[in-house]
Amino acid sequence: RIRDTHAAISGVEKSISELMTPAPAILPPESTAAEALAFLVKTKDIADITYIYVTDNQTLVGVVVMRDLILAKPAQTLADIMIAEPFAFALDTPIRDAISEVLSRHYPCYPVVDADGTLIGIVRSWKLYERIAAEISGQAGAQVGVAREEQINTPILSAFRMRHPWLQVNLLTAFAAAFVVGLFEDTITRIVALAVFLPVLAGQSGNTGCQAMAITLRGLTLGKLRDYPVHRLLRKEILLGALNGVLSGAVAGIAMTLYALATGATQPVMLGVVIIVAMTGACIGSGLFGVLVPLTLKRFGADPATASSIFLTTFTDILGMGLMLLLATTLIN
Amino acid sequence: RIRDTHAAISGVEKSISELMTPAPAILPPESTAAEALAFLVKTKDIADITYIYVTDNQTLVGVVVMRDLILAKPAQTLADIMIAEPFAFALDTPIRDAISEVLSRHYPCYPVVDADGTLIGIVRSWKLYERIAAEISGQAGAQVGVAREEQINTPILSAFRMRHPWLQVNLLTAFAAAFVVGLFEDTITRIVALAVFLPVLAGQSGNTGCQAMAITLRGLTLGKLRDYPVHRLLRKEILLGALNGVLSGAVAGIAMTLYALATGATQPVMLGVVIIVAMTGACIGSGLFGVLVPLTLKRFGADPATASSIFLTTFTDILGMGLMLLLATTLIN
Structure with missing residues (x-):
């Protein structure tokens, strides 16, 4: 036994x-x-x-x-x-x-x-x-690159061999996001408050996307996506992303305006508006990618959970931080 | 039925x-x-x-x-x-x-x-x-603030009501990380390459921590942590964090040095060293917090998975980005 x-x-x-x-x-x-x-x-x-x-x-x-x-x-x-x-x-x-x-x-x-x-x-x-x-x-772990065979008592070197390759993949995808941020070095030098809000945009759109992805994976696991049309799930998660994005964006936008005022940054209200719009756009994208990442993995014959969080946050990082920096570059002189 | x-x-x-x-x-x-x-x-x-x-x-x-x-x-x-x-x-x-x-x-x-x-x-x-x-x-979703009763066919407004409060908590914790970044505005203005590597540090230490947390939660769920001493799990995850951190840090450090050289940033080799040390420290902390967050939630009578990813990434964000900026401020003139 x-x-x-x-x-x-x-x-x-x-x-x-x-x-x-x-x-x-x-x-x-x-x-x-x-x-x-x-x-x-x-x-x-x-x-x-x-x-x-x-x-x-x-x-x-x-x-x-x-x-x-x-x-x-x-x-x-x-x-x-x-x-x-x-x-x-x-x-x-x-x-x-x-x-x-x-x-x-x-x-x-x-x-x-x-x-x-x-x-x-x-x-x-x-x-x-x-x-x-x-x-x-094993599903929660699979999302961040933990093999389904790893348990609490798996020897440390086996755990290392199974986890580390996915961490290197995560690092590569982080470089992609860093590359996008790097495109806007001049804007960041000009308005350093944007650097402070980089982790806010990335973290918030990432978590919003992980929520959508968790529900999609659960539906796949329990066989509930067989009776539920994908386009309805997509519409729901995109709408939820918009709703969550506007409200998160409003709070973050106010915080940005206050921060800009406190630190004497240029155009504090416009900076707040940039955050609201970027957050809303990023969270809409989070809903979309949260549904599409596991479904795409499944379509290619892979476990829909495998490294899904690593792939998803690549999209949400690039979208969230990229949108914020692009809008700031365009709208703020 | x-x-x-x-x-x-x-x-x-x-x-x-x-x-x-x-x-x-x-x-x-x-x-x-x-x-x-x-x-x-x-x-x-x-x-x-x-x-x-x-x-x-x-x-x-x-x-x-x-x-x-x-x-x-x-x-x-x-x-x-x-x-x-x-x-x-x-x-x-x-x-x-x-x-x-x-x-x-x-x-x-x-x-x-x-x-x-x-x-x-x-x-x-x-x-x-x-x-x-x-x-x-429901465990993967619970980690990012999705209620265990939410399914693929949950109405959009119910889903919104259940998910949004945790997104606001996530936003608050992101402000904490942003506050830490804000303390180093002068350093970022001086060395803007650091802004580019903020999401790398945050993303990498976050994912490393989520791996440790997934294994801890799995052990709790399947009852395996009753026979496995917590101090052994802690030691294993801290060691794994160190090992993963050194190797991720080495790759990221080389990338930082190359980036600094390409963009003409000051002290490119020292910047690379800062990334290696910060990444190693942050990943050691990730292993520690990955074990402690779910165990602490459980000790306080909560579901050990609930919003665990939100709490964990707060720690890893602050640690990863904070260490990088602190080291850069101290070591680079």
């Missing part, structure tokens, strides 16, 4: 088949209830049996629930009392795809069949659920 | 008792297996019965598994075949505390008892697992 748990948590498994165990009770459809009971009495590992699997030439045709076996007359056949055409996972079902299926079916045990419908084994739901918990609990 | 699912996902429930349904089969310990079978045959809702609960004067004393009932002799009593002193949840067990219990026990159904051991009802594990998935899938 401890090894199972470890494997399940480690995140190594890719398809359902790797969580599979042999089916403990397989009988033909013409067996009687009395024969099935006799079979159970003889079985050593009866504690492992949740269902009896009914196969015809190795093809899964039904499952028998214990309660129905108790209530059956001894001469009834399993074909009479079985649940026919039961749900089964395919051998190559990716574990990530099984999550929303399991969250809506709630069976204690799932049969696994190959392409011909041959019963290959079973997957116990607790193994799947444990895997689901591990998978989902 | 759909309403159950909705309630489970909405995140409103706080304790186990809110996911509870009445126990469908309760019998005294002196009942025989034959009597129990007769009881099952008469029961309308037999499909709901996973276990028979054995109570003595309403106190839960055991559970009978269907498989054991099938194998029992008709005259055997339930007291003979039951699992005695079964695990049960208390009525007021918080759902969040039940997660690690459920992830290690894997029962299809849990009895719920009051303080006197009286059987009050049962909780089906799928309801708990669904709640666990909803709970954990």
